Amino acid sequence: MKYENFSAKKLQICVFFCNFAPKMENLYRQLYNWYAQNHRVLPWRETDDPYAIWLSEIILQQTRVAQGLEYYTRFIARWPHVEDLAAADEAEVLREWQGLGYYSRARNLHKAAQMIVEKAWSPFPTRFEDIRALPGVGDYTAGAIASFAYNMPYPAMDGNVYRVVARLLDIDEPFDTSAGKKLFHHKIEAFLDRENPRLFNSAIMEFGALYCTPILGDACLTCPLQSTCLAYAHGTAGLLPVRKPRPKVRDRWFSYHIYTDGEHTLIRRREEKDIWYHLYEFPCQEEQTEDNYPFTHVLSHQKLHARFIVHRAQKMPEIPGTICIRWEELNDFALSRLTLRALDTLRLTPHS
Numbered sequence: 048m049k050y051e052n053f054s055a056k057k058l059q060i061c062v063f064f065c066n067f068a069p070k071m072e073n074l075y076r077q078l079y080n081w082y083a084q085n086h087r088v089l090p091w092r093e094t095d096d097p098y099a100i101w102l103s104e105i106i107l108q109q110t111r112v113a114q115g116l117e118y119y120t121r122f123i124a125r126w127p128h129v130e131d132l133a134a135a136d137e138a139e140v141l142r143e144w145q146g147l148g149y150y151s152r153a154r155n156l157h158k159a160a161q162m163i164v165e166k167a168w169s170p171f172p173t174r175f176e177d178i179r180a181l182p183g184v185g186d187y188t189a190g191a192i193a194s195f196a197y198n199m200p201y202p203a204m205d206g207n208v209y210r211v212v213a214r215l216l217d218i219d220e221p222f223d224t225s226a227g228k229k230l231f232h233h234k235i236e237a238f239l240d241r242e243n244p245r246l247f248n249s250a251i252m253e254f255g256a257l258y259c260t261p262i263l264g265d266a267c268l269t270c271p272l273q274s275t276c277l278a279y280a281h282g283t284a285g286l287l288p289v290r291k292p293r294p295k296v297r298d299r300w301f302s303y304h305i306y307t308d309g310e311h312t313l314i315r316r317r318e319e320k321d322i323w324y325h326l327y328e329f330p331c332q333e334e335q336t337e338d339n340y341p342f343t344h345v346l347s348h349q350k351l352h353a354r355f356i357v358h359r360a361q362k363m364p365e366i367p368g369t370i371c372i373r374w375e376e377l378n379d380f381a382l383s384r385l386t387l388r389a390l391d392t393l394r395l396t397p398h399s
């Protein structure tokens with residue numbers, strides 16, 4: 048064995064695990080006690096229905112819990128079973144999703160529901176490999192569904208769990224590279240409570256979401272896991288977890304043209320494989336100009352600058368690729384959050 052590549056940090060983590068093994072029960076007990084007293088009561092944590100858990104997990108990706116709860120409640124009321132969702136039109140699903148952003152999640156949700164019905168996996172697949180094969184389901188979501196619904200021993204590594212693991216083990220490798228993910232996955236495998244994976248995953252996620260948060264303040268001083276936390280011992284908690292450098296954000300400029308005769312307006316469906324695929328919008332030109340654009344909208348790797356120009360006309364123009372609708376029908380179409388914001392700000396309504 049070559050010892051020269053075996054860094055002091057790795058050695059500390061190994062020693063941690065060796066010494067830690069007998070204390071594992073202790074860590075679980077402290078974590079579960081904390082969870083019992085502090086966890087939020089959320090409908091998808093009170094059920095073992097895999098369909099409901101899957102729905103909540105997809106909705107909650109990149110969404111705050113309060114906002115996600117609203118959408119989850121609406122989705123589950125409208126499509127209570129996977130067959131109902133599979134039978135819906137994609138446009139209806141996008142319309143219900145409106146405002147949540149990252150619309151590929153909604154399209155994948157719909158495709159996955161259809162796949163479940165086609166493959167006769169209803170009410171939901173029970174094998175981890177089949178869950179992982181659903182469109183829009185990655186390692187985290189598959190682990191969350193398998194453990195929360197079936198109590199299967201798979202980790203569910205969301206951003207909160209990465210943070211807690213990075214701090215407990217004082218890991219300063221970026222967690223969002225493929226090598227980092229592999230390393231963290233390996234570590235959590237050693238951590239996972241195989242007797243109670245559902246409880247373990249719920250507790251560690253909630254602990255990261257509510258207690259071991261990005262900004263720590265003086266939380267470490269009274270932390271129930273303090274005695275087993277390497278980052279606390281080394282004074283590095285505030286520096287962890289480490290991310291890879293962010294890619295450069297791309298700026299784009301959109302000019303939207305809102306035509307109105309007081310009763311009607313023109314909209315088009317976005318068909319390009321680009322942001323907001325299959326959502327509706329006013330006729331739009333993308334321009335390479337840095338003129339003054341009053342609206343900005345930030346997506347993960349893009350910063351959009353937009354302006355909305357209102358054209359009042361006696362007779363609606365004919366613009367290829369657009370449809371002419373009555374203003375009150377606009378509510379029936381899925382629109383991006385940027386367009387909704389502009390409509391609100393410009394106070395555009397029927398008879399505008």
Ligand code: SF4
Nearest residue numbers: 214259267270276284
């Ligand atoms: S001691 Fe601090 S860094 Fe460590 S687990 Fe507790 S809150 Fe997180």
